[in-house]
Amino acid sequence: MAILARRMSYTAFVAVVVAVGFAALTSCSADSSDGPGSEPSASDGMSTPTQATTPSPAPTGPCADGTCEIDVAVGDVVAVPERYGLGPIEVTAIAAAEVEMVAPLTGSGYSVSGCSGGGGVSSQGGGGVRMSCKVGAVATINDVMSLEVVEVGGKVAVLRIEPTG
Numbered sequence: 001m002a003i004l005a006r007r008m009s010y011t012a013f014v015a016v017v018v019a020v021g022f023a024a025l026t027s028c029s030a031d032s033s034d035g036p037g038s039e040p041s042a043s044d045g046m047s048t049p050t051q052a053t054t055p056s057p058a059p060t061g062p063c064a065d066g067t068c069e070i071d072v073a074v075g076d077v078v079a080v081p082e083r084y085g086l087g088p089i090e091v092t093a094i095a096a097a098e099v100e101m102v103a104p105l106t107g108s109g110y111s112v113s114g115c116s117g118g119g120g121v122s123s124q125g126g127g128g129v130r131m132s133c134k135v136g137a138v139a140t141i142n143d144v145m146s147l148e149v150v151e152v153g154g155k156v157a158v159l160r161i162e163p164t165g
Contacts, residue, residue: 061078061079062078063078063079063080063161064079064080064081065081066080066081066083066084066145066161066162066163067161067162067163068159068160068161068162069150069158069159069160069161070158070159070161071156071157071158072091072094072099072156072157072158072159073091073094073155073156073157074091074092074093074094074155075090075091076090076091077089077090077091078090078091078159078161080145080161082106083144084141084142084144084145085105085106085107085109085110085141085142085144085145086103086104086105086106086110086129086141086142086145087103087104087105087106088103088104089101089102089103090102090103091157092130094152094155094156094157095152096152097134097135097152098132098133098134098135098149098152099132099133099149099152099157099159100130100131100132101130101131101132101133102128102129102130102131103128103129103131104127104128105119105127105128105129107142110127110129110141110142111140111141111142111143112129112131112139112140112141112142113139113140114133114137114138114139114140115131115132115133115134115137115139115147116131116132116133117129117130117131117132118130131147133147133148133149134149135149135150135151135152136148136149137149140164143164144163144164145161145162145163145164146160146161146162146163146164147159147160147161148160148161
């Protein structure tokens with residue numbers, strides 16, 4: 001009877017060690033979304049080779065609704081709605097009469113008229129665009145967004161962003 005009791009406690013001990021080890025491995029997975037404030041995974045704890053596509057968080061800031069007139073300086077980033085086909089627009093240079101900007105693409109293509117520049121799209125989508133817009137020029141981006149450099153004053157420029165039409 002003593003041997004049976006030892007065997008049962010050894011079996012229980014091994015089961016606990018395996019459970020703790022499994023819990024430690026799954027909590028240390030390579031999934032970067034694990035951390036404070038992250039959402040619990042919908043999986044059963046097993047890692048999968050493909051990651052689920054999660055929607056991008058809604059942009060915040062003065063242009064988040066798609067319409068704004070905003071003062072910007074070099075290094076400023078302006079978030080615009082995803083429907084414009086661009087990620088956050090970063091101001092890279094301000095000269096006497098023009099503003100240079102870059103933005104990642106969120107769709108499979110892009111079009112820009114009214115400003116000089118260009119960009120590239122990868123076969124998987126994504127890529128980026130660089131624009132140089134002169135004061136007073138109204139650019140149409142992806143046929144859905146209007147961007148105007150209203151004025152430049154020293155190291156600050158005023159941009160107006162709104163839907164086309």
